[in-house]
Each structure stands twice: as structure tokens, then as C-alpha cells.
Amino acid sequence: MNFNQAKTQFIQTWGTLGSEWGINRSMAQVHALLLISPEPLSTENVMEELSISRGNANMNLRDLINWNLMSKVLVPGDRQEYFEAEKDIWEIARRIAKERKKRELEPVLKVLDQLKQADLDKSLKTHQSFLATINDLDDFVGKMDKSVEVMLKADESWFFSTLLKLIK
Amino acid sequence: MNFNQAKTQFIQTWGTLGSEWGINRSMAQVHALLLISPEPLSTENVMEELSISRGNANMNLRDLINWNLMSKVLVPGDRQEYFEAEKDIWEIARRIAKERKKRELEPVLKVLDQLKQADLDKSLKTHQSFLATINDLDDFVGKMDKSVEVMLKADESWFFSTLLKLIK
DNA sequence: CTAAACTTTCAGTAATAATTGAAAGTATAG
DNA sequence: CTATACTTTCAATTATTACTGAAAGTTTAG
Structure with missing residues (x-):
């Protein structure tokens, strides 16, 4: 080639x-x-x-x-x-992560937090199930959001070495 | 609402x-x-x-x-x-990660590894620059791939608690 | 100020992707 | 076996997204 x-x-x-x-x-x-x-x-x-x-x-x-x-x-x-x-791949990844956090994670968190406030009847299965899913998602997306924050503050070698060491 | x-x-x-x-x-x-x-x-x-x-x-x-x-x-x-x-959000995330790893990361790694073999003239700036980018990307995508492996083997509370503890 | 060199915009068109719905395919009850 | 209830497929259509190119806008040299 x-x-x-x-x-x-x-x-x-x-x-x-x-x-x-x-x-x-x-x-x-x-x-x-x-x-x-x-x-x-x-x-x-x-x-x-x-x-x-x-x-x-x-x-x-x-x-x-x-x-x-x-x-x-x-x-x-x-x-x-x-x-x-920008040529530094780690820097590129950080900038993309930062942007997607702002454009996607944060708005979704906002919606999920609103949905938690919905006026529901906890005696109904459908409502319970809805609330359970929303709560789980909110929790998970919140952790993703925080994880991106960690990444944004980290430097590459530290970030991956910490992450990869864990597999051993 | x-x-x-x-x-x-x-x-x-x-x-x-x-x-x-x-x-x-x-x-x-x-x-x-x-x-x-x-x-x-x-x-x-x-x-x-x-x-x-x-x-x-x-x-x-x-x-x-x-x-x-x-x-x-x-x-x-x-x-x-x-x-x-599937209702377990962590399980959902793992399954998506597993699938994207297979469909996207692995094929890209394969291509990058082929491109490294290309017949280049290292005295040319364009070729040097190409190779540098490919090498950096290959390295980065490889680490991503390994990180997904860590995630696939991990359980949620451990994964996030480890990741998030690092910010303190 | 004006012409030339360049950049941006955007209406029209082209390319791509998603959706419909009816026909073909499959499985099961009787 | 066969009629019925259901599932799958896929050609045609519709919706969405991307792209072009020429016109409008902007900047600068002289």
C-alpha cells in the first residue's frame, strides 16, 4: 500500500x-x-x-x-x-467529551430531574416502573457526567494507567 | 406534569x-x-x-x-x-459497549494496524505526519478498547467508585 | 473610495435513511 | 391437512439530512 x-x-x-x-x-x-x-x-x-x-x-x-x-x-x-x-489525540478526546457532556448529558439530566417531579400515583404499577427507570437512569447519567469531569481534569497517562491497572 | x-x-x-x-x-x-x-x-x-x-x-x-x-x-x-x-442500566451500558467495541473499535484498530504497514518515505514531511497521527490514534484507540474490557469485567459500584474517587 | 480577493450564506437539488403497508412466509390449533 | 393467527420482508414512498454553486457579504490593498 x-x-x-x-x-x-x-x-x-x-x-x-x-x-x-x-x-x-x-x-x-x-x-x-x-x-x-x-x-x-x-x-x-x-x-x-x-x-x-x-x-x-x-x-x-x-x-x-x-x-x-x-x-x-x-x-x-x-x-x-x-x-x-489539534493533533494531540488525548486533547481531542477531551474536547469532544467536554462538548458532548454539555450538549447531551447535561440536558438529559435536566429532563430526568424534571420527570422525577411528575405527579404520579405510586400505587400503580406503570407509575412505579416509570419512576424506577427514571431514577436509575438519572443516577447512571449523573455518574457518567461526573466521570467525564474526572477525565477532563486528568492527564492521559495517569487516566489510562489507573484505569488499566485495575484489570490485573 | x-x-x-x-x-x-x-x-x-x-x-x-x-x-x-x-x-x-x-x-x-x-x-x-x-x-x-x-x-x-x-x-x-x-x-x-x-x-x-x-x-x-x-x-x-x-x-x-x-x-x-x-x-x-x-x-x-x-x-x-x-x-x-433489560432494565438494569449498568447491564444495558455494558451490552452497548460490548457491541460498539466489536462493531467499531475493533475494525478501526485493524485498519490502523494495516496503515502502519504502508510503504512510506520517512524523509517526507507528509509521510512523517501521517505516520505520527496513525500511531497516536492506534495507541489511543487501543487504550479505549482495553478500557472497555475493564468495564465489561467490572461491576458497577466498583467501577464508578474507583473512577470517581480519583477526583478528590 | 473601489476593485479584487476572499468568505459566508442559503435556496434548490441530490443523496441517504426511515417508514409504510400489503404480500409472502411461518407456525399452530383443531 | 388447512384455516387462522401471527411474523417477516421488501418495493415503493416519504422524510430527513447533506451538498452544491452562485449570489451576497466582507475585508484589504492600493
């Missing part, structure tokens, strides 16, 4: 993985492309490399910036904007 | 969360419905409760069984099949 084949396959694989995780294919591919690029790339570069339109490239670069996975880079004497990806 | 409102909101919320995670809305809703149901439900019940078609109900129940989140229950003297969800 030569470099171009390997590169193409990596971008493809990352794109597929992205879509399995609810991230659109192009965004994951743009991310993959920037991850392996030694230099920042312009919108033009991304359009050419991935054969996508200007609009698509622009929107996905923007989204990646919103996810805090990329930043704009200015080259003196050049009016084009360039984009550079 | 009364019971029906709470129930509807829970099913809705779970459906939305599902789609953010690449799981189709109906499947997540069927799961939610069964999670809070004190009794197993038939395909008919699911169709009515969620106002979806027979085909849709059938396919999603089937998929949930494939994910090992639900099982068929036979009621003596009744020809209809009933479905019952």
Missing part, C-alpha cells in the same frame, strides 16, 4: 466511523485530512483534496472550529485563511 | 438522544417505551403506543434484540410474541 492509498483509506475509514457516531461524513473527512496534514490547509486545499464544494468545505471547517477541534491560522502576507487541527 | 406527559416526554427525549448518537429515532423510542413498561409488550402494543407501522415496529424490535437489549417472552396460551427490555 502506498502513501496515497493509505491516506485515502484513512480518510474513508474516519468518515465511516463518524457517520456511525452521528457526525456527518464530510465533517469527519475534513477532520481526518487536517489531522494528517503537516501544514495548515486552506478552504481551497480541502475542496480539492476531498472533491467537495466550497460551501460544504466552509461549513464543516466552521463546525470543526465550533467543536474546538481546529483553529484558523493566518499566514503573514497571505489573505487566505488556513486551518490547523 | 402528569404521568402521560412525563411518559411522552421521556420517549421523546430518548428518541432525540438516540439520533444524536447515530441510532434511529424509532428504535430509541421503542427502547424507551419498553424500558418503562412493567410488563412485556406485543408488536401491536408498540404500534399503538408510538403510532408506527407494523413493519417499523417489527424491524426495530428485531434490532433491539440483535443489540441484546431485549428478549422475546412467550406467554403460555397466547400465540403473540411479547418483548421485554
Whole structure:
């Protein structure tokens, strides 16, 4: 396998993985492309490399910036904007975790806490079962949330070494 | 908020969360419905409760069984099949983790390991950068994979208490 | 100020994914 | 065996999401 084949396959694989995780294919591919690029790339570069339109490239670069996975880079004497990806995988994982915590875990916790307040009749099986599930979920999602907090404060080698030591 | 409102909101919320995670809305809703149901439900019940078609109900129940989140229950003297969800949240999390590990982590590891073998010229910056990213990712995904193994062998209270104690 | 170089937006279109419902398939009671 | 009750499949349809490209917007050099 030569470099171009390997590169193409990596971008493809990352794109597929992205879509399995609810991230659109192009965004994951743009991310993959920037991850392996030694230099920042312009919108033009991304359009050419991935054969996508200007609009698509622009929107996905923007989204990646919103996810805090990329930043704009200015080259003196050049009016084009360039984009550079965060390369540290642990840092990437933390930023994604932080964002998903905020966008998904926290809102769900809020809803679950509201549902606990619902006006229920504990003599009814359906109500009991509902409440039991909500309580269990709230507890579990709360622990997930706290675990992400641990991860956000941790450094990589410590985090995994602690976690993996436990298996022995 | 009364019971029906709470129930509807829970099913809705779970459906939305599902789609953010690449799981189709109906499947997540069927799961939610069964999670809070004190009794197993038939395909008919699911169709009515969620106002979806027979085909849709059938396919999603089937998929949930494939994910090992639900099982068929036979009621003596009744020809209809009933479905019952696993209720233990920790057990649900483990089964999902196990499945995603198999479907996503392991294939990605395989690809990354192949890409490491690609025929590269280490004097080129692009190749160096590619290899560095692939190696870092392989390392990280490998640790994730191992971490899931830890989780699969662990029991809930131990797992979280160990993890959360670390924050203090 | 103005033209050129660039970036962003977004209506229209294309691609993908989910859903329906009826027909085909299967199992069981009698 | 066969009629009935149920389950599964899948082609056609509908809904959702992503993408394009040209027009509008913005910035900067001169």
C-alpha cells in the first residue's frame, strides 16, 4: 500500500466511523485530512483534496472550529485563511467529551430531574416502573457526567494507567 | 406534569438522544417505551403506543434484540410474541459497549494496524505526519478498547467508585 | 473610495435513511 | 391437512439530512 492509498483509506475509514457516531461524513473527512496534514490547509486545499464544494468545505471547517477541534491560522502576507487541527489525540478526546457532556448529558439530566417531579400515583404499577427507570437512569447519567469531569481534569497517562491497572 | 406527559416526554427525549448518537429515532423510542413498561409488550402494543407501522415496529424490535437489549417472552396460551427490555442500566451500558467495541473499535484498530504497514518515505514531511497521527490514534484507540474490557469485567459500584474517587 | 480577493450564506437539488403497508412466509390449533 | 393467527420482508414512498454553486457579504490593498 502506498502513501496515497493509505491516506485515502484513512480518510474513508474516519468518515465511516463518524457517520456511525452521528457526525456527518464530510465533517469527519475534513477532520481526518487536517489531522494528517503537516501544514495548515486552506478552504481551497480541502475542496480539492476531498472533491467537495466550497460551501460544504466552509461549513464543516466552521463546525470543526465550533467543536474546538481546529483553529484558523493566518499566514503573514497571505489573505487566505488556513486551518490547523489539534493533533494531540488525548486533547481531542477531551474536547469532544467536554462538548458532548454539555450538549447531551447535561440536558438529559435536566429532563430526568424534571420527570422525577411528575405527579404520579405510586400505587400503580406503570407509575412505579416509570419512576424506577427514571431514577436509575438519572443516577447512571449523573455518574457518567461526573466521570467525564474526572477525565477532563486528568492527564492521559495517569487516566489510562489507573484505569488499566485495575484489570490485573 | 402528569404521568402521560412525563411518559411522552421521556420517549421523546430518548428518541432525540438516540439520533444524536447515530441510532434511529424509532428504535430509541421503542427502547424507551419498553424500558418503562412493567410488563412485556406485543408488536401491536408498540404500534399503538408510538403510532408506527407494523413493519417499523417489527424491524426495530428485531434490532433491539440483535443489540441484546431485549428478549422475546412467550406467554403460555397466547400465540403473540411479547418483548421485554433489560432494565438494569449498568447491564444495558455494558451490552452497548460490548457491541460498539466489536462493531467499531475493533475494525478501526485493524485498519490502523494495516496503515502502519504502508510503504512510506520517512524523509517526507507528509509521510512523517501521517505516520505520527496513525500511531497516536492506534495507541489511543487501543487504550479505549482495553478500557472497555475493564468495564465489561467490572461491576458497577466498583467501577464508578474507583473512577470517581480519583477526583478528590 | 473601489476593485479584487476572499468568505459566508442559503435556496434548490441530490443523496441517504426511515417508514409504510400489503404480500409472502411461518407456525399452530383443531 | 388447512384455516387462522401471527411474523417477516421488501418495493415503493416519504422524510430527513447533506451538498452544491452562485449570489451576497466582507475585508484589504492600493
